[in-house]
Amino acid sequence: MDLAFTNEEHAFREEVRQFLRDRVPPEMHRKLIESRNLSRDEMVAWARILNKKGWAVPHWPKEHGGAGWTPVQHYIFGEELQMYPVRDLPDFGTSLVGPVIYTFGNEAQKKYFLPRIANAEDWWCQGFSEPGAGSDLASLQTRAVRDGDHYVVNGQKIWTTLAQYADWIFCLVRTNPGVKKQLGISFLLIDMKSPGITVRPIQLIDGGYEVNEIFFDDVRVPAENLVGEEDKGWDYAKFLLGNERFSIASVGTSKERILRVKELAAKCRVGEERLIDRATFREKVAAVEIQLKALEVTQLRVVTNASKEQKGRQDPASAILKLKGSEIQQATADLLLEVVGPYTLPYVSEEDLESGNEPPIGPDWAAAIAPAYFNARKVSIYGGSDEIQKNIIAKAILGL
Numbered sequence: 001m002d003l004a005f006t007n008e009e010h011a012f013r014e015e016v017r018q019f020l021r022d023r024v025p026p027e028m029h030r031k032l033i034e035s036r037n038l039s040r041d042e043m044v045a046w047a048r049i050l051n052k053k054g055w056a057v058p059h060w061p062k063e064h065g066g067a068g069w070t071p072v073q074h075y076i077f078g079e080e081l082q083m084y085p086v087r088d089l090p091d092f093g094t095s096l097v098g099p100v101i102y103t104f105g106n107e108a109q110k111k112y113f114l115p116r117i118a119n120a121e122d123w124w125c126q127g128f129s130e131p132g133a134g135s136d137l138a139s140l141q142t143r144a145v146r147d148g149d150h151y152v153v154n155g156q157k158i159w160t161t162l163a164q165y166a167d168w169i170f171c172l173v174r175t176n177p178g179v180k181k182q183l184g185i186s187f188l189l190i191d192m193k194s195p196g197i198t199v200r201p202i203q204l205i206d207g208g209y210e211v212n213e214i215f216f217d218d219v220r221v222p223a224e225n226l227v228g229e230e231d232k233g234w235d236y237a238k239f240l241l242g243n244e245r246f247s248i249a250s251v252g253t254s255k256e257r258i259l260r261v262k263e264l265a266a267k268c269r270v271g272e273e274r275l276i277d278r279a280t281f282r283e284k285v286a287a288v289e290i291q292l293k294a295l296e297v298t299q300l301r302v303v304t305n306a307s308k309e310q311k312g313r314q315d316p317a318s319a320i321l322k323l324k325g326s327e328i329q330q331a332t333a334d335l336l337l338e339v340v341g342p343y344t345l346p347y348v349s350e351e352d353l354e355s356g357n358e359p360p361i362g363p364d365w366a367a368a369i370a371p372a373y374f375n376a377r378k379v380s381i382y383g384g385s386d387e388i389q390k391n392i393i394a395k396a397i398l399g400l
Contacts, residue, residue: 005072012073016080023049024086032085033260034365035372037208040123040165043087047120056118057094064102064110065118071306075299082252092161093117093124096240097170100187104228104236113189127157127171127190127214128237134159135388137172138181138234142216144173144188146223151175151188153196153219159382163199163212166192176231187233189225196220206374248318248383249325251296257332258289264339264365275339284338288331295324316396323389326380333376340369 005013028042050056058067059074069077081087098117101109116122133140142155153173163169169190176184192199196219201209228236262285265276275281302317337344343366380386394400 005076009072009076013076013080016077017084019053019055020080020084020086023053024084029084029086032087035368038087044120044123046086051119056120057098059095060098060102060114060118064114071303075303079252079255082250083256085253085256092126092170093120093122096126097124097189100170100227100236100240103239104187108224109189109227122167123162123165125160125163125166125169125192127160127169129159130156131158135385137237138185140172140174140185142171142173143177144175144186144221146175147220149223150220151223151226153188153190153216153221155216156213157216158211158213159202160199160212160214161210163192163214164201164209168192169214170227172233172237175233179231182234184231185233185237186230187227187236188221189227190216190219190221194219194221204375205377206371208371208375210375249295249299249321250329250379251292251299251325254288254292254295254325254328254332257329257336258285258292261285261332261335261339264336267363268339268341281338285335288328288335291324291331292328295321295328298324316392319384319389319392319396322384323386323393326386329379330376333373336369337373340366344370 025042025045028038028046031038031042047056054065054067055077057065058069058077060066062068067073094117098114101113101117105113113122117124127142128137128140130140130142140155142153142157144151144153151173153171155173157169157171160166160169169192171188171190172185173188174184175186178184190197196217198215198217200213200215202211202213203209204211227233262276265281265285266274268275270278298317299321302315302321305315305317343363384392
């Protein structure tokens, strides 16, 4: 197996880097370096810059706007976005529901939704988890009952990321309670402006409101918004989750954060000594870098094997990427928190930072680090908890 990049792949990486240098809005770049949140308008503006370049949905089939890249090009693109750092489009539309629509949806759904997803005209959120159905997703209870040309939906979803911005939600709903729980689920597209939908924010440990709970009270959804066949939603959900592959380890994000750690540690002093010069701190950074290099090689192996995989089926080695990637992201957050030290601050909104008349306690870069540290606690849970990833590794890789 050859893990070296070709001359063409190196040229592609430089093309991506030059595009980012030329087109990423400076203010957005500054916010992301400082671990601050972007506004919806900023994310939409960047999405449209990508779409104009033809890079909004490069992983889609070419007939729907994809770029026709190789798996290695997809890997390079994702890594460079993470390292710059900058974000691609919100992946609920581009990486999750979009592929479900172009694979299982009807022609009317493809024609209407896909161009709007690529150009960020519709913001999507994911309606899977419920208070009693998280890791055991098949136990979901949100009901959808057919009533003529509509489904009537009642129930609750929770931990719905960025639902406060969403125009649409793709939902797993129970349409047949009388069969095995995986067999009675359907996949519905629901307009968030529909009467009967209530979005309630949940404050997280970092002080922010990234996730929400959503209540459906007699929400009428046109039957034409059913994707594929009724009661086949579990199959579509498995396909959706199987599309997470190359970026799940967030290698580029961790690389960028280690660079940030070194940069800031060079500015911080402990007595007369810079933090970056302390042997104990350098040992911690080196240990994380070694783990990250091993993770990067594992990810490249997954990318190399991608062409051999069955379409829509996830390489079980991706469980290793998720498990170790989560641990390393949390380790880099730990290092940043050690750098910020006594200047650790509670969450402060962008509005409060701009309108307050009290001077900051510490340097400007310190304010967002503690919230970023707390936010990183979630990465070992979402997308499949550490325990689930270990089960996958034990069964699919070790054969236990």
